[in-house]
Amino acid sequence: MSLVQSVDNVALLPAYLAAGTAVLVLLADLLVARAAATVAVAAAGAVATAAGAAWVGAGDGRSTFCVGGDCSYVFGGRAALVGALFALLTLGVLALSGPLLRAGRTPVGEYCFLLACSMTGGVVLGAAGDLITLIVALETLTLPLYVLVGLRRGSLASAEAAVTFFVVSVVATALTLLGAALLYAVTGGLHLGRVGAALTERPALLDVPLTTAAVALVLLGLAFKVAAVPFHAWAPATYDGAPLPVAAYLSTASKLGGVVALLAVVEHALPPATTGPVLALVAVLTMTVGNLVALRQRRTVRLLAWSSVAQAGYILAPLGALAMAAGRAGDARAAAYAAAVAYAAFFVLLELAAFAAVVALRPADADGGTLDDLRGAARRRPWVGAAFALALTGLAGLPPGLAGLFAKVTVVRALLDGGAGWLALVVAVNAVLGLAYYLRLAALLYAPAADAPAPGGDRAGQRPPARAVAVTLAVATVVAVAVGLAPQLVLDLAGR
Incomplete structure (x- = not known):
């Protein structure tokens, strides 16, 4: 066995591009000192990162930091999909942040630098091949978000949200690290494949209390990151207190990172x-509680936050079928993994489109407001309202939201193929339950406006900028057309 570690710089190119973006943003902010130039550098870096991820992930992919056949960094089709998603989400959030940054209460250089750092963690996370790389990448993704949530000057709600997010994330990280340490003590390995092989080849290890504790701690720590029930209470308050573009990034990129990390350890390391x-129990609780509580929400961001909790349950559902699929053909398990990744990809794009519409309908630097603030918004802003309604129908899984419809069908099909018909039934019932608040909000957009002008809509000086409307339409178009009409490509990448 060779103990010489290989290094493939081409495999690391997407990570280089993402990290280089963060450095260039700092230099642009220091040397040029113009907000437009700083944002342009960050946006160009995000585009370059997405292109680099697609190029490196083409074909059979590449790996690096390999010793004796075990690699710490494996960049294949799935890693390319995850890396490109993080880059596109960063680009979308930058576009949504225009009104916030122009308001002058948020420092542009620090804001773009933190987003680029978080993007770097997401790109590396998708290719993580061992527990150390996975946890470090997940924290690189999460740490900048603590500051971004509280970066809005003079906002007590923003500061409270940042502290809440920080405390919960630190506890979750500590639990995950402790679980990883115990797994290393039991198996003698840190690479995901080596840990999984040790637990498979020596079934007696599964009866050791230390192994049970290790598995429980890893799952518990990552469940916090995904905001899965019962580890979800931090999410609604944090989303509602954060600036709207940051809340959009939290509900998409942060959740995607938790799902990718959880998927990696479940697929390669932990016994199904x-x-x-x-995971089946957590999925049922998550989708049910998220949908039921969302029915009672009167604030827009809190409704979207509880909606994202319910969506996390749909993402986790295929992983819950792994125990039943373990005795079936390998295709059933592969389909479950691919369904989870594909659903996560569709969800984050639809969620970003929904937040884009909220940003366009609210004043610069304002919070999401209440649902009543959006009454009649589609009558005042027809195109933005239509984009918002399209995103909501997609999240609900109804046509013409092709992406959301395909995602839910993919999950249900994977559950049926895996022998988890009861779980597929629970997903279907919860999807019907979710229609109530998605369609209620969509109908509210077209309801007659109240006598008083809705906050953020028609008062002088507070009209949403045309650029925000253009961004909303662009995101909605990408979601409805590019994603909805190319589902097989996403599934193919998710399964590799």
């Missing part, structure tokens, strides 16, 4: 027979 029933 142990994790499957636990």
